[in-house]
Amino acid sequence: MLDRLDHALRSRPDRPAVLTASRTGTPRVRARCGELAGLADAYAAALHARGLRPGDTVGVAVRPGPRALALLLALWRLGLRGAVLDPGAGPDVLRARLALARPSLVVADAAAQAVAGWARPLARRARLALPDLAGLGGPVATVGPWLPGCAPSLDLRAPRPAGPAGRGAAVAGDADAVIVFTSGTTSKPRAVVHTRAGLAAGMETVSTLFAQAGEQAGSAGPRHDGRPVLGGTFFVLVPALTRGAPVALPARSPRVLARQLHRLKPADTYLTPPQLRDALRADARFHGRVWTGSAPAGAELLGRVRDAGAERAWGVYALTELFPAAAVEAAEKAAYDGPGDLVGAPLPGVAAKTDEDGQLLLAGPAARHRYLGEEPDPWVRTGDRARLDGTGRIVLEGRTKDMVLRRAENIYPGLYEPSLHVPGVELAVLVGVPAAGAAEAAGDERLVAVVQPRHGAAVPELRASLADPLRRMGSARPDAVLFAEVPLSGRSRKPDRAAAAALAASRLGAAR
The missing domain is CATH 3.40.50.12780 (ANL, N-terminal domain)
Structure with a gap:
């Protein structure tokens, strides 16, 4: 499909490819098809000129958009392996991930590199915080507008290589294509490897x-x-x-x-x-x-x-x-x-x-x-x-891993949470908080439903709507129902169960 995409971009170079929106929602053309194809050509030539060859790893710390897509197309064409580095993961986590992936080169946009001087507030506003990549021992290159304190820009004037390298490397389908970090601690990150196929x-x-x-x-x-x-x-x-x-x-x-x-x-x-x-x-x-x-x-x-x-x-x-x-x-x-x-x-x-x-x-x-x-x-x-x-x-x-242990019974929240999403409920999770007294010593937990009402919903009516779903939960019925905003975390803003459990423990402790 990436080969077909390259053909599609070149077939209609004037067609809009990537759009953004003004404050009024009016669409703006961020890049046209021909511009994307040209940028991918320039990135491929620049990476080849730096001596990168099929199988080498390139760290990618570029925010989603035309530059990131063009860079991934260039990596694909040259048979390079891209390691996706999320600039929002935090410096310590990124150091560990870089140590695991060991990229030959890191390509980052200016905001992701803004680690010093007047550019630091820019990174803060964008919720980005890469470590000082240049201080980690590996080469770094910048794509997009350059800012003070950034690594040198990737040379987009490099001549396009002749022969097979200029048309794309002949790489087998079982070769690595991309590394995506998914979990693991700072000391032991975990990375998913996808092949080209x-x-x-x-x-x-x-x-x-x-x-x-x-x-x-x-x-x-x-x-x-x-x-x-x-x-x-x-x-x-x-x-x-x-x-x-x-x-x-x-x-x-x-x-x-x-x-x-x-x-x-x-x-x-x-x-x-x-x-x-x-x-x-x-x-x-x-x-x-x-x-x-x-x-x-x-x-x-x-x-x-x-x-x-x-x-x-x-x-x-x-x-x-x-x-x-x-x-x-x-x-x-x-x-x-x-x-x-x-x-x-x-x-x-x-x-x-x-x-x-x-x-x-x-x-x-x-x-x-x-x-x-x-x-x-x-x-x-x-x-x-x-x-x-x-x-x-x-x-x-x-x-x-979300299992709650209550009175020697294993309760899996995901089995029951869908029933809590009645009309008027924005989000709801079931979490375990330490029980009191002897039960706490035995490792038992209290099961608490943290329910976030939709804007404008009245809590008394929600309590009445939840009565039947709670009754049908049988032995998994929660010990308490707390109406509060459910904490979120991560780039995808999933419910943060640890934070929700801490919130529930705090509120219930105060109530007692």
Whole structure:
């Protein structure tokens, strides 16, 4: 698909490729197809001129946008391995990740490098904080506008190499393509390694998923009417641009995002659940198909998106190790009334099973090849408890590490949390807090529901609406219900269970 993308960019150089939004939501052309192709050529020539060859690792600390996409295309063409360095991870974590990946070169934009002088406030405002890369012993190059204190710019005037190197390296499909860091402590980071074949398979799956959803909605397949796609992830950018649709990067401000949706009327929108909730609070209206993932998305949220104008709303179950794995449409999810969180049938090519502990295992062409420094394993251990229903659909029952122990009973929050999302509830999690007295000494916990009301919802009415779902939880009924804002963390703004547990412990302790 990346080869087809390169051809698509060169075939219509004047077509808009990447859009951004003004404060009024008016679309602005950030890059055209020909500009993207030219930038990828220049990056490839510059990297080749620095002596980088197939198999070498390049650290990428560039924020999502045209430069990041062009750089990844250049790495693909040269057969280089890209190590994605999240500038928001913090200096200590990034030092550990750099030590594990050992890149031959780190390519970063100026804001990600702003570690000293007047540029430091810029990095703070952008919530970026790379360590002083130049002090870690490896070479660093800057892309984009240069700022004082940054490493020298990547030389975009380097001549394009002749012969096979100029057309792209001949690299086998089992060669490494990208390293993505997913978890692990500062002292022991963990990195997912995808091969070129696996990365290509994941993008083909996304393209097929878009096409099949279009057919189910009554269209003839992937849309080629020029309507844009709204989304910022690599797995959205590449399939959309390949089929000729411009991609709009979502605005950060919910109000601007709502205006952006109104003006663009995108054919497909991909936003995380927190972005969807923020947009709904800003009275956004949706158009076309809406997709969401990277954090749990309940039937209630997908239903609100449909009510706000979307033709269809899909929840996508995906992991860093396998993107995407399963998908479920709002109507199917709303019709499910069993315990747990229905995330849909495995997508074509994805195999699913559970181990003896009930943990979900996944495999398929798009699955990661291995973790960096470890042996390959065809099965991805998801860390999710799950079961497969009678039709083979995946029903999640909670993260294995989130288990709460109460009176010798193991309670998995994900099995019960979906039932708490009644109308008027924005977000809800179940967490364990230490029990008091002898129970605490035995390691028992109290189970607490932390419920975040939707803006304008009245707590007394919510208590009444929750009465029946709480009753049906049986022995897993929480010991207390706390109405408060659920803490979020990380770039995808998932519920922070540790912070929610600390909040619950503090509030309940004060109440006692």
